[in-house]
Amino acid sequence: MIVRSDGVSQDPVGALLAEAFPYQHVLRADIAADLRRCPVLLIDPPNKSFFGHVVELAIGLALCDQSPYLRLLHCLDHDLTARLLTMAGYGPTDNATTAYGAWRRNGSELQPAHIFTVASRLAHVRNLLNDLDRHCSDSVDVARHLLEQYPRLLSGRAEETYHTRRVFRTVWASYSSGFHNALRSYGAATTQLSLLxxxxxxxxxxxTTVLEVKTGRLDEDRYLDELIQQILTYALLAHHDGHRVTHIAVYAVRYQRLLRYHIDELANQLAGTPIDLAGIGAELADAIETRPRRRLAT
Incomplete structure (x- = not known):
């Protein structure tokens, strides 16, 4: 652990990015000024973390041509999986009724109530898997057994679900007003892109655009600093892993704003000089690989 001059500890990844990109504060100021001019959605979900998962999953379900989130779906029985995929606008291809990865979008219009139901169920599965991943290697099998025995785990508390659904309607109306078409125009969607x-x-x-969705507040420097470090990390690791990445983008849901940057131009601006993305990506990968591994339900 590295200690900054102000006495606050900084992890090696943050220290590496701060050294490689000393002008991150310029981007932070630009984003802050931009967001201050945006019409802010007045939303207050009862569980902000869960709501963030629901919105992320809903957008992924809306963007993908083939059914995403297969690890989550494999925790459910066939009948429920088929119902959820149908509600999300997917249908089986010939001779692939149980090969969920082969289900494709059928062109039907997405209903907010349906997409919320699917996304909220999968969000509960994701939370369960994230808990199980810390303790067992066969977490999908364990999750499937638990959900068979206790199907109420997919529903959550009725009052929380009711209020979350109300907030989701507001967000989905905003997303559908133009953001969905904008994101679709970037190209084919891959959800939960696994890196390193x-x-x-x-x-x-x-x-070729790495996208991060933020449903929470971005009205303080610390939130923006975390966001900038996050998108830089993802873009560099994607480049390191061999993905063709030309842009990084942020969809700030609460602020109804989509920000998109050309990765080469932004990296050079934040570095203050032309920079070797491959070299920095390799250094970043090495810094992360030396840290304890963490798993995430996808």
Whole structure:
């Protein structure tokens, strides 16, 4: 652990990015000024973390042409999986009724109530898997058994679900007003992009754009600093892993704003000089690989 001049400890990844990109504060100021001009959605979900998962999963289900989140779906029985995929606008291909990865979007219009139901169920599965992953290697099998025995684990508390659904309607109306079409225009969607042998996961890769979705507040420097470090990390690791990445983007849900940057131009600006993305990506990968591994349900 490295200690900054102000006495606050900084992890090696943050220290490496701070050294490679000393002008991150310029981007932070630009984003802050941009977001202050945006019409802010007045939303207050009862469980902000859970709501963030629901929105991320819903957007992924809406963007993908083939059914995503297969690890989550494999925790459910066939009948429930088929119902959820149908509600999300997917249908089986010929001779592939149980090969969920082969289900494809059928062109039907997405209903907010349906997409919320699917995304909220999968969010509960994700939370369960994240808990199990810390303790067992066969977490999918354990989760499937638990959900068979206790199906109420997929529903959560009725009052919390009711209030979350109300907030989701507001967010989904905003998303559907133009953001969905904008994101679709970036290219084919991959959800929960696994990076550096699953040590990190980006929300989406859309064509050649790495996208991060933020449903929470971005009105303090610390939130923006975390966001900038996050998108730089994902872009560098994606480049390191061999993905063709040209842009990084942030969909700030609460602020109804989509920000997108050309990775080469942004990296050079934040570094203050032309920079070798491959070299920095390799250094970043090495710094992360020396840290304890963490797993994430996808």
């Amino acid at each position: 042998d699953a040590r990190r996961h980006a929300d989406y890769l859309l064509g």
